[in-house]
Amino acid sequence: MVFHSPNFFVFFLLLLLPYFLWRSKRNALLAVANVIFYAASGLGMLALFLAVTLIVFGCVHLMRRPGFGWVYQAALVFCIVNLCVFKYSLFLLSSISGVFSVHTALQGWAAEHIFLPVGISFYTFHLISYLVDVRRGTTVPTPSFIKFWIYVALFPQLVAGPIMRGNELIPQLDEIEKKRIKWDEIKFGIYLFGVGLVKKVIFADPLAGIANPLFARAYELTPVESWMAAYTFGFQIYFDFSAYSDMALGIGYILGIKLVQNFNLPYISGSPSEFWKRWHISLSRWIRDYIYIGLGGSRRSPARTQFNLFAAMMLSGLWHGAMWTFVIWGALHGLLQAIHRIMRGLDRWPRIKRLRQSKAYRIAAVSVFFHIVIWTWVFFRAQSFGEAWHMTTQMAQVNWIALFTDSGMALIVALYALHLFEYVLRRRQAEAARWWHVVPFPVRGLLYAALLLVLFYYMEGDAYDFIYFQF
Amino acid sequence: MTSSTSNSSVGPEKEAGGSDSPDGFVNRADGSRQARSRRRGPLRRIGLGLLVFALLVTGLEIFVFRSAAFYAHAPGFVGQIGEVEATFDAEDEAKIHTIILGDSMSRDGLRPTLLAKASGEPADAFFNFSLSGGSAFDMAHMYASVEDRLPNLQTAIVAVQEHQFNNDDAGTDSKFRYYANLQERFQAMNAHNYGELLMGWTLKSYDLRGEWRKMVDKYGTGDLYDRVRVYKDEHGLPADPTYPPKGKTKRYAEATAERWFADYEPDGVRTKAFEQMLRKLHKRGVRIVMVQLPRSDYFEQAVGSGYAADEREFQDLMGRLAKRYEAEYARIPNDSLDFEREFRDTNHVNPEGAQWVGDYVARTYLN
Known part of the structure; x- marks a missing residue:
């Protein structure tokens, strides 16, 4: 259900x-x-x-x-x-x-x-x-x-x-x-549930319609198509899983129970450690507290710490599914964490530290890391290592100009803009609520009704599912 | 990562996104508004926007999503009901003494104009209420919607086929969802579809989303009709002129039979509604003629070889119902029909076939 x-x-x-x-x-x-x-x-x-x-x-x-x-x-x-x-x-x-x-x-x-x-x-x-x-x-x-x-x-x-x-x-x-559950809590719960519903029905499911056929012919994809498949799946899984979490949180509020937040705009991360503080937060926390710390955390030698990080992330990958592709996906993230940890050592040079604190570095880091994460999703989604490897080699050979000028890129940019919009909305939730109530109430009513019909429009058939249900 | 184990880079150092709370969303956002709202009473607190929303949805439900005429602008399974209703509205109801109820086979095979010609009656004495995919439930509801407007009804020709009485998954049929009341929905309910059927009963906009979704798509391509089409000269929906690709093959017949008999279940909401219709017709003294229209040998073989037991069960049911309500029931043979010349696929006759069927029915039942 x-x-x-x-x-x-x-x-x-x-x-x-x-x-x-x-x-x-x-x-x-x-x-x-x-x-x-x-x-x-x-x-x-x-x-x-x-x-x-x-x-x-x-x-x-x-x-x-x-x-x-x-x-x-x-x-x-x-x-x-x-x-x-x-x-x-x-x-x-x-x-x-x-x-x-x-x-x-x-x-x-x-x-x-x-x-x-x-x-x-x-x-x-x-x-x-x-x-x-x-x-x-x-x-x-x-x-x-x-x-x-x-x-x-x-x-x-x-x-x-x-x-x-x-x-x-x-x-x-x-x-x-x-x-005594307050009406404000119920309203907020309905709002969160609604946000989740919109993410799932209007974004995640239609994106599946683009990503699935591409992954179904993984071996035939061109470099640009491989990137498009990875991008669309990256957004699909985000919308799908964070939708479920938003709905869960919303249901919790309606019942008077506060659940922990699970997502916090992961694609604005500039590093692996930031990503795991924004993606599936409760799992990262679990892995940290019960596996990473259980293995000794960072109390041992640097080499052992790196191993602990790597092992924890690999187990996280295995937890997602009983397939080698998931293990590799976890291992890749473990490797990224370990590399990032080494790179952070460079902060001891003030010039590098200053550079890292600049806005330009942040933009570059987010852009690069976003593409790395998108690439790792290929291992998560592919049916076999062979498929994932084939797509990886294709992605490595891509002509970046051809990719960024491809017609499909408009959708990816729009999806990223939507992600940024969600970021702004979350940060300015209180102000957004205030502005929303400036809108005349008949218009608000009209927009609610329109949204309901749009949701119904996108609800196809009688079959319902979430990606993370398989885990 | 620092030397502290708790300050790991694997997870969040503290719960992220503290802004996700009703305090941030409502109280701080418009605390003064909240206070004012409390003073203004419960409606204000719930929100006038929500109130307008509720009124709008109610209005749309009543005037749009529950109206067959709305769907008739792009006839699909529900839209055809609007077309039949509009066509019937254009008739002189008092002249109608014979009605035809059924599915696409009777829409194609029992043409009022041909029946009129063969029986020597005027064409407007007949009206064909057959619907494409029309189940026993649809026939019953179609009749229920017009029974009070047929003062001189004498004969009801009811075309019956096996698929109309397959009650398995009756709840997925959009015509069922258009017509069904709460009691009928309960009869079609199971552990998987209870939500669909209950929510659909509350909101037809949800229930019939598949129908109006197609209309939106057609609107986008400019294929929506400006007005509801009326087939006054046809006295019902016109026959389907299309010949499906590979529609005259053994494989097509087998696929159709497979669809008709999938998890065959003759007991259920469709059969109950049908029996209720027979009861009403019988009570008002209308002559009931139940006919099974001719199908090709390919189709009969597919049914005989794959679904003999289900077929027997269906024939027993028809026999019992006919006996109970003093109806005539017959299977019209196909041996006088030429498959290549008189069928458009393995179970629908074409206009030449309809001529023969019309003659047969008029000769046997109407003279």
Whole structure:
């Protein structure tokens, strides 16, 4: 059930009525809503999810007792094994058979019988995060299984994040039954949901119509076409994923729950480290806190720090999907992080530091890094390494004048301008709201109606999906 | 990255985008306006813009998106309903004593002018309400919309085909969405389409987006009709003159049969609506003639070889319904028709075929 489907609208409206009327039962309602939301994916998946959550909840409380410290490691292994069995077993088996040129019976069996439970990557991260935070003492475990279940399975963030921490969400749940949700919060939630809807329906889906046919003939693409495919996919995935996050945040506000922001205009980044502070922020934070720091962070030698960065990003790539192309995509970002870290050492020379602080450098850095990110998306989107490599070699041979004068470039420039507009709008949200109310109310009403019709115009068919649902 | 582990370059040092909050969006933006709004009452607080929006949407729903005449400017599945209604409006209703209900096969095969000629009746005594893709549900609703305007109705020729009674996924049909009330939508509902059907019931602009989307595209290319077309001399929609490419091949017949019988389910909202129509016709004493129009051998073979059980179920259903409402039911044979000369594809007759069908129906049922 995705947010821009009518099934979700009906589900959400049916939840809202008792949620606002019956304040003292909000947690129970949320818990039931999560069950219904997830059950739409299949009862088997729901049973697995509930069982895993119950086991980890038990472990969280058991591991704090004297002599049961080992339960923590066991629970972590359990979560990772659960993820690996359902998400990576086929990938591991096919990789092994690829290396040793053997096809095992197990591989065929796995292909036929193992399914990928919806949101498994996200709920596993929630569970691990909770276990580690309790172990580190940064989170006090909740005695309520209902609240723990809501934390792990809260429907706005269940399928594609943002990835929350226990100490961010559970205290909000402790207060939710007393909270009076303000009309301003609801309005803001509707606004964010609307922004997400526009991004998804008017931009992401039509861009898929351009990117998909190009990637479908990856081996035949010319250098200019390869860049166009990469550009359009780069914007498609941004609009698609950030749309989902905006809608999730909006739903959260309507329910009186503040979720963490997941995107902050990533294509204005001038470096890899900035990019990961703007792209899928909650994942970067998770990787940083539970993998990078777990590996030792930057407390060890410079070489070890670089390795930790690289390994963390590679794992991030693998998390996105059980394919070598994702691993390479993660590795490329790890490599970029490591190079950037070395380059930052040059700041010790004042002249270089001054240059880096100039506007001209910033513009150049953003332009160059934008193109690097766009190139890395090729590995993310391509169906095989061969396709991605072919496109990469084509992109390397491009005639930049031909590329920038290509007719398709107008769309890319317009999309980037839109991205910058979003940047301005986010920064000046309060002023924009004030200006919006200067517009005469009949015109505002007319524009709302026009927007609704435009959304309906772009909502084709009865099939709905988001790219990040596959992860 | 500094030496501190928490100051990593992998993730944000603090949550980015603190501006994303209702405080930044509303309170600080127009705190004084909010205060004024509170003093002005709940409507102001909700927003006059939203109120205008609600009024506009309601107006559009009533006068545009729920009107068949609107869609008739670029006839698609729903637009043809507007054309039939406009054509019927131009008729002298009191003269009509025989109506034809059905799908594209009866639109092509049961031409009022040919029936009139063969039966010796005037052409305006007939009216053909057949719709392209017309299901049993569409027939029932089309009849319901005109039943009070047919004072001298004596005979209803109801053309039945298997696809009209396939209730699987009835909710996806845009004609169903145009006509269906809430109760009928519940009958077509399942775990996948409940949102579509409920939201569509509330907002036809959403429900029929596929129809008006085509109109917008046609407007862009200048292909929209200025006015609704009326086929007064045809007494219904005109026959389709097109010959589909490869429409006379075995493969075409198999593909059509596959479409007609996909997950065949004869019980459901379409069949219920049809039975209700038969009940009403029977109650008012109208003679009901249910006919299955002739199809090519290719098509009959495709049905016989692939869907024999479903076909039996359909024939049993027609037999039962005919018996229950004292209707006549017959399958018009194809053995007198020349496939190459009298069909335009494997299941639609062309004008020559329509001549034969008209003669047959007039001879058998109208004299």
